[in-house]
Amino acid sequence: MEILGRIWDYYNTLDFAHRFVSGVIFLLVFTSILLLIGILISRTYKNRVEKQKKKIREAYQHMLVQMVFEPEYQVGQPKYKTLIGKYNGRKSSKLERRTLVENIVEMHQGVTGTSAEILEHFYRDTNMVDFAVEDVKKGEWWVKARAFRELSELRIREKFKLVLNYVDHSNKVLRSEAQYASVQLGGARSLSFVEELTQPISEWDQLVLLEKLERFIPEELPDVSNWLDSQNDSVVIFACKIITQFRMFKVAPKLIGLLNHSNSLVTIKGIDCIISLEFREACPSMRRFYPNARKEVQIAIIDALAALGDTSNLNLFRDEIEQKEDFDIAMHSAMALRKLGGIPILNVLKTRELKYPKNNEIVLHALDKRI
Amino acid sequence: MRLYFTLLTKEFDLDTSVWDYMVEFFYNLLYVYSVSIMVSYLALAILSFISVRKYLHKNSFVDYKDILNTNFAPSVSILAPAYNEGATIIENVRSILSIHYSNFEVIIINDGSKDDTLQKCIDEYDMVLVDYAIDPKIETKPIRGIYKSRNKAFGQLLLVDKENGGKSDALNVGLNVATYDYVTCIDVDCVLEQDALLKLMKPFMDEQEREVVATGGVIRIANSCVIEDGRLLEVKVPENYIARSQSLEYIRAFLLGRMAWSLMDGLILISGALGVFNKKIAIEVGGYDHDTVGEDMELVVRMRRFMLEQKRKYTVAFIPDPLCWTECPETWNILGRQRNRWTRGTIETLWKHRGMLFNPKYKMLGSLSYPYWLLFEYLAPLLEAFGLSLFFLLALVGLVNWSFFMLMMFLVFGFSICFSVLSLLIEEITYHNYTRKRDLLALLKVGLIEPLIYHPFIVHSAVMGNIDYFMGRSSWGEMTRKGFNANAATKPKTEGEGAVAEGIPDEKQSQPKKIQVVKTVAPSKKNPKINSSFTTWATGAVAVLALCLYLVIDLDALLTKDELTVSKQIKTIFLPEQQASKIVVKKERDFLKRTLERSLEKQKAAKEKKEKEEKHKSISEPVLLTEDGGHEKEINKTAKEKKASKNATSNNKETPEKKKSVETKPKKKPEPIKESKPAKTKTAVSNNKPSANTRAVSPKPGYIYIVAGSYKTEAKANEMWEELEIMGFSKKVMIYSDGYYRVTYNSFNDDAKAKIYLAGIKSNMNDKAWLYRAK
Known part of the structure; x- marks a missing residue:
């Protein structure tokens, strides 16, 4: 204490600048010690939680396995009821509850049929649904999103409407999770919410939704032809992807309308869709739009004409190689010729000195079968 | 500020010159700079933490497997430039081909290797020369040939053989050849996390309103980590001190820096080791710049600038997950070259885009990112070096206030340590990569000593980079690295020109999972290498610094004729029973003075009380109190003597010597020799002749004395003498x-000299001291 007192006396004898700098040094040292303690606490806490989780997980896993695979533990049986009493969500701690839900979800992903139903029952019987609903109503956005995931994974269909309220939410992650959950809870038909979206669907979300839709058959899907008229370009693109994935031939004629779309990306996705549906009737329209289209659309049309095997445009491709300076268009035209059996034309072009020397290389490229 | 300046130096000149103002200005500038750099680092750390937490929350809902098998995922061209990679090329290509992504092509660009890189690829992957036409949108060195595999299993592999032109040129060839919309540039030495490409591609698929021009990820140090078959199995802190310091540095830079810039949409650097770019925009801006050694940063700046000039909405994304593990230099020599190159790259980029500085047209880029890089990334090491040089200069002429200097040093070190601990805490909370206690302890230890060893070296390398840049040296320098693969390590070192034999301990070769293969990563350009032996240089530099420090301390000790050690000063705090006065030096006296002032005041008060009592006792002995220049002095003086004294003064003023003396006095505070003019006289009774045992001596003619006090009685003068004795004035x-x-x-x-000394005394001790010139 005496030494501290002397240090304090010394500090008081200093002028302002010395005192200020000394004070900051003290603050830094103090903060460093606090941060160090923070590291230790964080590490200890993480390790402790991890250990606890492991312990709880082991106990729950054993119980869940019993429930799923042993008949005396199945729904309605006395042993099942005992388990419900023991693991009632209201009695357990937050960590226990979370770990239990994680375990149920994890196991649910690995099983189907009756086993999956047992887990769903257990989830309901332990009042976990109430907790999830509470999370949706009161929690932060990530708590809500986690609850959506939980409800959708365990197919709590009666909560579909609750989830549906968030499909156009301003928070991107919450919106995405609600959309995924809606598809899982409401089935493919529930996808009709897409028509009313004001927020764009990101390319990532589209891919995830397509992945979720894989387990449905095309008949279960809503009518996506209307989506092609949507003002939301992302919805139009998503519709094209669904049409491609589910091969919805009926919608194909409507795709021609996209050739005139103001957004080039939409047009290109429409053309990709035409290719995947092998909708050859679109070739004359594409040929008609070709001269006035933007470069990227022109390339897409060349690829489409080649992919659809429209041999009526060989002269167009030859002309493009002979006259166009644009490397990409010449290259795609040459490859189109190769694909459509225009090798003789390419051979003729090979012997000639073209207007643009680079195009001679392109011809050689197209003729090289190793590429 | 003024206070700070006067504390750090001493105003020895009586007249403040332009030089003084300049020095003061620089000091103030450094002071403001230091504070702002610390504040900016803290602000970035806080923002980064917020941003990383936000990201982790968001990312906890992402399942990257969702897009792993879809055909709708955007296609990516992976560009991997290779120069003299013969020893490891097969393994590296295999590692890239096994990356987790659905639609991608791999383009290996052989940048005129002098070894068998090309042949090995051709043989291993059954490749043949094809008539591959490419559109040379970006001008590059000629392409010798393009190879494609006959084996359909390697259908997505393309090998381009070209003349040597450096990394930028090789990447530009890759941009020309790439067929997909996105390109990723990968250093073949790096170990990628399996989902690295998925994570890097996500921002391109997520963003709806803005175009994503590039994404980057966190790079971490792989030295000493356990790596098998191109996969990271266990994270460990490097055993080598240099690599370990870099580990900490990378954590700070990526976790506490770039994430914050990403949040503010001001990120201008995406590491060349791993980044995905929008090919169309990269080509539109002209690809990688051949004329810079910092091509990665330059490209990002140019892309951002282009987008802003085109008024297109865009962003540069950053993923805080550790996606890429790279091997860092383990010797001072190689590290020096690397940092030298980075500095030159920064200068080149900043100079090339100087028009953006504070240009509102470039929004965040011009108003914050660019100035930050200029002031805190580029100038920081220079100012640090300048500050140290200035310090040595000032120390040599004795103008340093050591106590304040030491405090400032502690402040800087304290901040550095605090910042390192903060970064480790954030790493611990977020990614928790270093799970072993010993790793954490090792990093903490590094954080403690880094400011003393590693950081000064980095500053030195940056200064050398500046010198090299301004001397016109633009070499990449040879970057010798070990490799990740064990099998390749056993191959003869003579196989590839890049295989450097030194630095591979034999015992390491027998450890299969550690980084072992040695190879040259970067091509050497036309310019000469930096040949000087760093060890010799560093030893010399340390010796010179030690000598300077010794001289500084010794010179100071010589000047003050007293001891100068901080430890002894500290002893005065903890061991007051020691004779403090004996170990106090002239420039440290101010502290002691303040502590002693109190006791002196008490003594004075006691004396005054005693005198008053005496006064009451003998009224016949009146006391004369006079004020001379603010100093209380007692002068016992008779009226006759007073008159004589007045006459003497007036006579003195009339002498030519006196006139000269007055003329040479400072303009600032002219202090006349006030020894003889009391302000008030009550009475004076004393024998003023010196006694036989007196300390007083006759003044030496021509000598100039710095007077602390003038007294009529010897007793009072003796009191003052004792005071000076306590304060440590030996002369x-x-x-x-x-x-x-x-x-x-x-x-x-x-x-x-007398005037300088007087000024020092006035500013620190006694502002009423004056000169006395003996006749």
């Missing part, structure tokens, strides 16, 4: 002249 002299005892701090026979 004090008491002189007796004109009927006064004058206690002086010091004596000089040089007018200029």
Whole structure:
């Protein structure tokens, strides 16, 4: 204490600048010690939680396995009821509850049929649904999103409407999770919410939704032809992807309308869709739009004409190689010729000195079968 | 500010010159700079933490497997430039081909390797020369040939053989050849996390309103980590001190820096080791710049600038997950070259885009990112070096206030350590990569000593980078690295020109999972290498620094004729029973003075009380109190003597010597020799002649004395003498002249020295001291 007192006396004898700098040094040292303690606490806490989780997980896993695979533990049986009493969500701690839900979800992903139903029952019987609903109503956005995931994974269909309220939410992650959950809870038909979206669907979300839709058959899907008229370009693109994935031939004629779309990306996705549906009737329209289209659309049309095997445009491709300076268009035209059996034309072009020397290389490229 | 300046230096000149103002200005500038750099680092750390937490929350809902098998995922061209990679090329290509992504092509660009890189690829992957036409949108060195595999299993592999032109040129060839919309540039030495490409591609698929021009990820140090078959199995802190310091540095830079810039949409650097770019925009801006050694940063700046000039909405994304593990230099020499190159790259980029500085047209880029890089990334090491040089200069001329200097040093080190601990805490909370306790301890230890060893070296390398840049040296320098693969390590070192034999301990070769293969990563350009032996240089530099420090301390000790050690000063705090006065030096006296002032005041008060009592006792002995320049002095003086004294003064003023003396006095505070003019006189009774045992001596003619006080009685003068004794003035002299005892701090026979000393005394001790010139 005496030494501290002397240090304090010394500090008081200093002028302002010395005192200020000394004070900051003290603050830094103090903060460093606090941060160090923070590291230790964080590490200890993480390790402790991890250990606890492991312990709880082991106990729950054993119980869940019993429930799923042993008949005396199945729904309605006395042993099942005992388990419900023991693991009632209201009695357990937050960590226990979370770990239990994680375990149920994890196991649910690995099983189907009756086993999956047992887990769903257990989830309901332990009042976990109430907790999830509470999370949706009161929690932060990530708590809500986690609850959506939980409800959708365990197919709590009666909560579909609750989830549906968030499909156009301003928070991107919450919106995405609600959309995924809606598809899982409401089935493919529930996808009709897409028509009313004001927020764009990101390319990532589209891919995830397509992945979720894989387990449905095309008949279960809503009518996506209307989506092609949507003002939301992302919805139009998503519709094209669904049409491609589910091969919805009926919608194909409507795709021609996209050739005139103001957004080039939409047009290109429409053309990709035409290719995947092998909708050859679109070739004359594409040929008609070709001269006035933007470069990227022109390339897409060349690829489409080649992919659809429209041999009526060989002269167009030859002309493009002979006259166009644009490397990409010449290259795609040459490859189109190769694909459509225009090798003789390419051979003729090979012997000639073209207007643009680079195009001679392109011809050689197209003729090289190793590429 | 003024206070700070006067504390750090001492105003020895009586007249403040332009030089003084300049020095003061620089000091203030450094002070403001230091504070702002610390504040900016803290602000970035806080923002980064917020941003990383936000990201982790968001990312906890992402399942990257969702897009792993879809055909709708955007296609990516992976560009991997190779130069003299013969020893490891097969393994590296295999590692890239096994990356987790659905639609991608791999383009290996052989940048004129002098070894068998090309042949090995051709043989291993059954490749043949094809008539591949490419659109040379970006000008590059000629392409010798393009190879494609006959084996359909390697259908997505393309090998381009070209003339040597450096990394930028190779990447530009890759941009020309790439067929997909996105390109990723990968250093073949790196170990990628399996989902690295998925994570890097996500921002391109997520963003709806803005175009994503590039994404980057966190790079971590792989030295000493356990790596098998191109996969990271266990994270460990490097055993080598240099690599370990870099580990900490990378954590700070990526976790506490770039994430914050990403949040503010001001990120201008995406590491060349791993980044995905929008090919169309990269080509539109002209690809990688051949004329810079910092091509990765330059490209990002140019892309951002282009987008802003085109008024297109865009962003540069950053993923805080550790996606890429790279091997860092383990020797000072190689590290020096690397940092030298980075510095030159920064200068080149900043100079090339100087038009953006504070240009509102470039929004965040011009108003914050660019100035930050200029002021805190580029200038920081230079100013640090300048500050140290200035410090040595000032120390040599004795103008350093050591106590304040030490405090400032502690402040800087304290901040550095605090910042390192903060970064480790954030790493611990977020990614928790270093799970072993010993790793954490090792990083903490590094954080403690890094400011003393590693950081000065980095500053030195940055300064050398500046020198090299301004001398016109633009070499990449040879970057010798070990590799990740064990099998390749056993191959003969002579196989590839890049295989460097030194630095591979034999015992390491037998450890299969550690980084072992040695190879040259970067091509050497036309310019000469940096050949000087760093060890010799560093030893010399340390010796010179030590000598300078010794001289500084010794010189100071010589000047003050006293001891100068901080430890002894500290002892005065903890061991007050020691004779503090004996170990106090002239420039440290101010502290002691303040502590002693209190006791002196008490003594004075006691004396005054005693005197008052005496006064009451003998009214016949009146006391004369006079004020001279603010100093209370007692002068016992008779009226007759007073008159005589007045006459003497007036006579003195009339002498030519006196006139000269007055002329040479400073303009600032002219201090006349006030030894003889009391302000008030009540009475004076005393025998003013010196006694037989007196300390007082006659002043030496021509000498100039710095007077602390002038007294009529010897007793009072002796009191002052004792005070000076306690304060540690070893050169004090008491002189007796004109009927006064004058206690002086010091004596000089040089007018200029006397004035300097007086100024020092005035600013630190006694602003009423004055000169006395003996006749």
